[in-house]
Amino acid sequence: MAGSAYAQLQFSQSPYDSDGIQKSDRLIVSELKKLSELKQGYLNKEFDTSPESSIMGAEIQEQRSLLRIYEITRKKMEHQLNLRLSELTLLREKLEELNKQNRLLVKRLNQTQSGPLNNPKSLQPFDLFTTQHFVMVLGSAVKSIRNFVRSMIVEMKSADWDIEAAASSIEPDVLYSKADHKCFVFESYVSREMFDAFQFPDFSLHNMSLPDKRLLKEFLLDKFHELRSTDPNNFLQREPKSEFAKFCRAKYLRLVHPRMESAFFGDLSQRKTVNSGKFPDGEFFALFAEMAKWVWLLHCLSLSYEPCVSIFQVIRGSRFSEVYMENVVEERSFPAPDSLENDALSVAFTVVPGFKIWEIIVQCQVYLLHPNFNQGSK
Structure with missing residues (x-):
């Protein structure tokens, strides 16, 4: 005791x-x-x-x-x-x-700002390393991707492609609340290809002449300033052997399948031109070059931060989180997350990847699936 x-x-x-x-x-x-x-x-x-x-x-x-x-x-x-x-x-x-x-x-960062800062071309060197300006360049990249996808869908319709079958080949077994939401799956496909290997200085292309790690940030900043105020098509014609040209060449050949190009234009002349080391004219490639420019600028900028900006996306079936994700469709068919059970909203696919700048999360854009959703078009 x-x-x-x-x-x-x-x-x-x-x-x-x-x-x-x-x-x-x-x-x-x-x-x-x-x-x-x-x-x-x-x-x-x-x-x-x-x-x-x-x-x-x-x-x-x-x-x-x-x-x-x-x-x-x-x-x-x-x-x-x-x-x-x-x-x-x-x-x-x-x-x-x-x-x-x-x-x-x-x-707040995603809100449209007034004044000269709203134009990415007006950025000064001391303006670059802020979250706001990274988001601004990202916004231009997303806008250019959507412009390219819009043109691609127009060409698909003109070529009598089955849009539904094409969408299903990218993301099968997805129910869309509206028929025109299928554009998001094509945006997802284009974003995935354009941002693939984004975290690597050479995009894993292995044919770029990059300096060693000590000089890399300065090199990428020079490339950023070199291209940001330039028409990308003129730049490609003038500098067909530049690092940006190598990036465009590799991404175009990977993104635009020969079958797609043949259906759109009747032959593979644009592909042959790109393979020969030159670049074609025309609105379709001009939109591609504009998109490639903004992805390249975002890439150069992200690797110039200290530490480098990291990129992320979420896989299908992941539970929706407002911290890391933004619903690309803002409509009443998707109730607010707070009004649902924890697992009521899940991700169908990532449309645009997200980024982490220091401790700040820039949300990725996702298309959501509702578990109780039983109507709509495939």
Whole structure:
């Protein structure tokens, strides 16, 4: 019993409990007195000293002491659990507040700004390394992708392509709430191809002449300034062996399949021109070059940050998160996430990748699937 009293004393010390300490102290003194009386009784032969009685009495005392220790340990663990639960609640509240601040910041960055900063061509060197201007260049890249996709869909319709079959070949088994939402799957395809290997300085093309790591950031900044105010088609005609030209050549040949080009234009003349080291004329390639320009500029800019900007996308079936994702379709057919169960909204596919600049998340754009959605066109 003295052991259990000592355990109670330890428990009362953290957190400090003066009443508990005094109670434990009295209990320890009481137990010590009992031990002293037991010793005196044994010496004076005042109780039954038979082995059976002594063993049983000792076992009873030991079990009582163990029960007391277990009870004290249980109380101590309950106290520690309550402390951890309180800490967890505080951390959850702090996380929610940080998430709200992050969402507000990203929305503010995505808002159209007035004045010369709204034009990416007007950026000064000291303006470049801010989140706002990265988002601005990203916005121009996304706009150019959508312009190219719009032209591509027009060509597909003119060539009597089956739009539904083409969309299903990219992302099968997706139900769209509106027929014209199929444009998002083509945006997803183009974005995926254009941003593939974005995190590597050479886009994993292995045919670029890049400097070593010490000079890379300065080199990429020079390329950014070289191209940002230039018409990309004129630049390609003037610099057909430049790093940007190599990027355009590789991306065009990968993005525009020979079957697609043949259906659009009746032959593969544009592909042959690109393979020969030159670049074709025409609106379709001009839109491609404009898109390639903004992806290239964003690439140069992202690798010039310290640390470099990271890119991410989410896979199909991922649970929708407002922190990392933005619904590309803002409509009533998709209820607000707060009004649904945690797993009610899930991702069908990523349309535009997201980015992380320092600790700031620039949301990726996703097309969502609603688990209860049972109408619409395939």
